[in-house]
Amino acid sequence: MQRVLITGASGFIGNHMTRRLRDLRIEVHAVSRAPRAPLHGEIWHQCDLRDEEATSSLMRAVRPQVVFHLAGEVTGTREVAMVPETLRGNLLTAVNLLVSATRTPAKLVFAGSVEEPRTGSAAPHSPYSAAKHAATGYAMLFHHLWNVPVTVLRIAMVYGPGQEDLSKLVPYVATELLRGRSPQVGSGTRLVDWVFVDDVVDALVAAALSDAADGRALDVGSGSGTSIRATVDLLHRLAGTAVAPIYGAIADRARDRAHIADVRPAEETLGWRAATPLAEGLARTLRWYADRLTPHNLTPAVSASAVPASTVPASTVPASTVCGAQPAFHGPFDEPEQQPR
Template sequence: MSAWQGTRTLVTGATGFIGAHLVRRLAGLGARVHAVSRRPQEATGHVERWHAADLCDATATASLVEAVQPEVVFHLASEVTGVREPGMVAPTLAGNLGAAVNLLTAVTGGPVRSVVLAGSVEEPRDGQAPSSPYAAAKAAATGYARMFHALWGVPVSVLRVAMVYGPGEPNAARLVPYVTTSLLKGEAPRLTSGARLVTWVYVEDVVDAFVLAGAGGGAAGHVLDIGTPEPVSIRDTAELLAGIVTDTVTDTGAGTMGDTGAGTVGGRARPEYGAVAARPLDRTQRSDIGPAARVLGWRPATTLEAGLRQTVAWYAKRM
């Protein structure tokens, strides 16, 4: 029998990319999944009950926790954006820091045995300035999680997740779905120079890490990187995708071939590098996965090429 059988779990951000995959996994393990989003959702076979609550509201958050009485909490709800605009400071502060603090406050002193917060690879390291309002708010939430653990014994851990990709990404503007769908349509994706190095991690590997962190108390108090050992440039990632799309189109005879000309090679569209300006303070991303291996016994199981092939195949079937 699964150790999760009958465990009351609360998943915030359950309609998001990682959240939807996590909910399915937990349900398959036999957990009693309570999911929350800002708006009411239709019931699914994976969720025992959907709750509608704005976690930026401390009273609503406290009422949610009181109603569910969760044993394990996964906090993935987040205002995700890389926009560098002053107008994004307040929304990301409320959505990433305020919501996390409200949730941590609500579970303090209660029966919860594990709380797992989704952090970000974008959080600054070694005294760096945050690169965006999102990065600043995520870093602050990590600091508050550490405080709640140290002062009041809240069994909370933070998983600083790298750039997640895989089937079912709802945000079509993110790099992997954008490049994939553009190429499958025979359109040239417009990118930066592609020189930036980023750390990728497949969504099911991320779910593995969350399940391990929530399963016992060993992760409490830890901040762990969840990624892959070596970063890959955006250009190399896009070129790998282009090769996989070419293989997919050749194998299936599906897809739209672009006209030979500017931005195409052999009738197939290719990425256009330098068409978009790089964002300020975009830095190389790195993940130190050693602590996650020691604390959780976790390592990524999916290579970038294998994960991208599964992702392209998923999109190709739906186009």
């Protein structure tokens, strides 16, 4: 793997992926609909992947050995208006890359969603999960009919340093606590399968290097669920602030349910398993935010030096809030759904 193309390289996972591959001295080409300046020595291309000819021209120009398709229209809303947007942003872009790969051969690694249905009788629960599920179906079609080497990683709820979207749970709660404000969240009862961003990058690289992963859709997550309340409480303890989260301040999103990754196939096929415990990952993430908030935005009780650089014991997550690995119906991507609040 000497030359790769990353779609969605400006996003949360894409930025981590670009930095990792550049550290490995791999030539990285990145694509965006808007002009971008390189951050890690990557080469940027401007292209709308919803356009089949533009996508084919990009593939011919770059001739990548591997394509990491991380771009997508990410939303957890159930509005009818989101159907065409998610169809174009998640399904059409994937199909255009698949068609291009029949003419300009490349290994494809798609970021899917653990929210995708696993059985024929299970219905997608959002326009986003429906589009991701359809994209996975097309990926398997292109592999079996036209031998396109493609792997879909159905990624769970990703978190970690560098996630700047404050509509997501972890960035929102972390920054509110560090500023001395009480985060307002829902009931906190929903279970979430959290996976640290560096572990996701490891899985993406492993899939790119594995011939055994071709034609497979594999879950990437921790394999266990932690309630939103336990996650927020853990962030609260790590921040060491006097302010407390306010549960029930906002309504829970209708039809949300737990989506837990079945991690055994990824372990057997890729030799991959999530390595970062939740407590350690959250401590590293909180430290990242603390380092970047200006002093006047921090509460007097909190400073960057006060946030622990190391983890707290995993036992601080109450055992009653954790469920064991199990096959999932579905879950999220760059992020595979709006993170719950």
